[in-house]
Amino acid sequence: MKRIKQIFSLILVLVMAVSLVACGGSSTPAGGNSSTPSSTSSSGSSGSNSSGGSGGSGSSGGSSGSSEPVEVVWWTYFGDTNIQYLQKIIDAFNASQDKYHVTIIFQGGQAEVNAKLQSTAQKDLPAMFSGAVENVAMYDAADFCVPLQEYLDKDTEGWPELEDTWGAIRAAYCDTEGNLVGYPIGYSYPGIFYNADMLKKAGIDPKSIQTYEDLYEACKKLVKGGYTTFGIGFHNDGYYPTASLGREGVKAYNNDNGYSGPITECLYTDDQNVYNALYTMVDVYKKLHAEKLCVPYGADYQGEIIPLMASGDCAMLMGVVSMTTKILNAAEGKFEVGIVPLPSPTKNGKRTGEPAGGTGSFICNNGNPEAMQGAYEFIKFASTGDQAAFFAVSTGYLAPNMQAYNSSLYQDYMKNTFPAIQNVYDSLANSDDSANNPYIPISNEMKAANKLMIETVASDTNADVDKVIKTSEEMIQEAIDLYNAAN
Amino acid sequence: MMLTLRQKKKVKEWAGFLIKTLIGLLFVSPLIIGLIFSFQSEKTLSTFPLRVFGSTFTMQNYVNVFSxxxxxxxxxxxxxxxxxxxxxxxxxxxxxxxxxxxxxxxxxxxxxxxxxxxxxxxxxxxxxxxxxxxxxxxxxxxxxxxxxxxxxxxxxxxxxxxxxxxxxxxxxxxxxxxxxxxxxxxxxxxxxxxxxxxxxxxxxxxxxxxxxxxxxxxxxxxxxxxxxxxxxxxxxxxxxxxxxxxxxxxxxxxxxxxxxxxxxxxxxxxxxxxxxxxx
Missing domain, CATH: 1.10.3720.10 (MetI-like)
Incomplete structure (x- = not known):
């Protein structure tokens, strides 16, 4: 037995040694600073030079009189796949000028990035960071964030892409007075992905799924008709109820969702329209689970729901457009994938907009004006047609502005890869900016309360929907009160 | 057939070894399954139901993470x-x-x-x-x-x-x-x-x-x-x-x-x- 252990250990050591030898040359940090030589020729720096110092602003800011480019550090929560795409945009930016050098660095998940931004000393902060659009209110109120508007006001060159940004997404990145806080790098949009072949066979027109009740009927038809095992699977995130209320065209918080004054009340039960919308939506979740028409809530969309779709065991997925690539890859050669915008809870829904999702770029106040200016220049550069289109095509995020949308790259993508995405743009074209995210920095608490609402009715088919909504409202109200008391 | 004391002891030892091995394998099975899946393509891993012994064998995942x-x-x-x-x-x-x-x-x-x-x-x-x-x-x-x-x-x-x-x-x-x-x-x-x-x-x-x-x-x-x-x-x-x-x-x-x-x-x-x- 001892010999077996020794042999096994030896094998493991050998495997390690072989890995070290075989892969020794690939130690360039791709995720962080693997600028290609061509991209850095103008700056005279290679990928390995860029993240010296603290990884924040450090002392690498340089000065305008120096020949060294100003280091612009970007903290992000994007994972390795998206960082690879962003690195290409960064390389193009670094090669396009010699004043700034951008370095992207992974800093954990969303919550971890926010925690680091809040607790890091100013000198160690980056010049730019990624942030979720629903946290715009938080960033606007935070010391570490400088609104883009400050740079925009001083910009004599103009920013045409900003003017041509979809109204809904631009509004989502503005404060209550219309000042720009950040700009989207990945514009996400909720919707329902579907197996077009299966729905066609079942005689369901996906565009007819306008309300949650329509969704229920479609699932019933698909499952009871023997076309599939599950009608739909849900991305288990508390963002969807808020998005659905946006589709309905109702405002679930007082003072016009915080745009005409501070939010002090959650109106889940106080506003009859909000309550009706919520009740209908939650009740549909309950029915779908009680009748086993959907994948049990909580299933992982990447590990469970998309494979179920790929195998024909699930017809639809309620998700966001950034999941597109994964779904298209899984469905490749099996069936055509379609997408329709999120339904509204009731048939009275406006369906003229919804709170934007996804990730934006923000300037971080690290005390280095040149690096912060560099961040602004980069954000502008990343919004230009070709760059924004490249990221959208690679990831599935929406093209944030008309330049990106009209670029040949994106038009090719729409024509050849995912024609159904046009449905989302049609919906966007009919949208107004009335359905913004509630303007208060408690999005995490809101999402948690909303998610709990769905989880409760999904796991307990006898749950009282009215009580479930009240509990959710109490949780959100507590968070609102706490926030207002502390600020 | 009657077993001798020595044979009984041997059988007991082997049975104990077998049971311990099975329990050990049970505990370590997530690691073994993870190891096997690490040699399968993403396409195979996106299928339902998942098969431990899929049809593909690839080193691409290791190449990817190292590159x-x-x-x-x-x-x-x-x-x-x-x-x-x-x-x-x-x-x-x-x-x-x-x-x-x-x-x-x-x-x-x-x-x-x-x-x-x-x-x-x-x-x-x-x-x-x-x-x-x-x-x-x-x-x-x-x-x-x-x-x-x-x-x-x-x-x-x-x-x-x-x-x-x-x-x-x-x-x-x-x-x-x-x-x-x-x-x-x-x-x-x-x-x-x-x-x-x-x-x-x-x-x-x-x-x-x-x-x-x-x-x-x-x-x-x-x-x-x-x-x-x-x-x-x-x-x-x-x-x-x-x-x-x-x-x-x-x-x-x-x-x-x-x-x-x-x-x-x-x-x-x-x-x-x-x-x-x-x-």
């Missing part, structure tokens, strides 16, 4: 942090434990109680204060920042003290008569006698420090200083997750832990029981 991430650099950092921290903890805990066992001084019991009570404070509680301290010491993004808060632990001092208590006092008296000072007694007699305990402590610390995620993420800002667990974290975050890559990264990351455990598993049991005789 996308500086995993070797992350591993190097993890190993440096582990080695320095373990060395520091062993030295400091041996010195502290020696004092608690062989010296008499006022408030000894109270001080030891204080040391032990630190074991009851969850690490998360002191993360922010530690972070602010490290930040004020300008140690963000340095090995010192990664290592400093882990250099001393109540658990290590407690473990070493418990073992030193089992060393007969006569040894100390005899050594003193022979002109052996405290430091010589500690390093020439007490520490060599404590090797199983020290190794078990080292393995325990290795697993604990090697698996740290939040602290290294907090105090490091660049990939050059990142440890392996953060590297794996980079593979997990985002809307598009490649499970094959995650599994390949995880398998690479657990190799050092497995090696350490294989070499030291005998000492873990010995070390944990060695100090349990006298309290």
């Amino acid at each position: 996308k991430l500086p995993l070797l650099g992350f591993l190097k950092n993890s190993v440096i942090v582990c080695l320095v921290t373990i060395f520091a903890q062993i030295v400091i805990s041996c010195l502290a434990a020696y004092g608690f066992v062989f010296f008499d001084f006022p408030l000894k019991k109270l001080l030891f109680t204080l040391v032990v009570s630190t074991m009851m404070i969850p690490g998360e509680v002191v993360v922010i204060t530690n972070y602010v301290t490290i930040q004020n010491l300008n140690m963000i993004n340095t090995y010192a920042g990664l290592i400093l808060p882990s250099m001393i632990s109540g658990t290590a001092i407690f473990l070493m003290r418990q073992y030193f208590l089992t060393i007969p006092r006569d040894f100390k008296d005899a050594a003193t008569i022979d002109g052996c000072g405290d430091m010589a007694f500690l390093f020439r007699i007490a520490v060599p006698l404590s090797i199983p305990t020290i190794i078990s402590l080292a393995i325990y610390l290795f697993v604990q420090i090697y698996n740290q995620f939040f602290w290294p993420l907090l105090v490091t800002n660049t990939n050059e200083m990142r440890t392996i667990q953060i590297g794996i974290g980079m593979l997990v975050t985002g809307d598009i997750i490649n499970y094959g890559n995650i599994l390949a990264g995880a398998i690479v990351a657990i190799v050092p832990s497995v090696i350490v455990y294989i070499f030291g598993q005998d000492y873990i049991v010995k070390g944990m029981t060695a100090g349990g005789i006298k309290g």
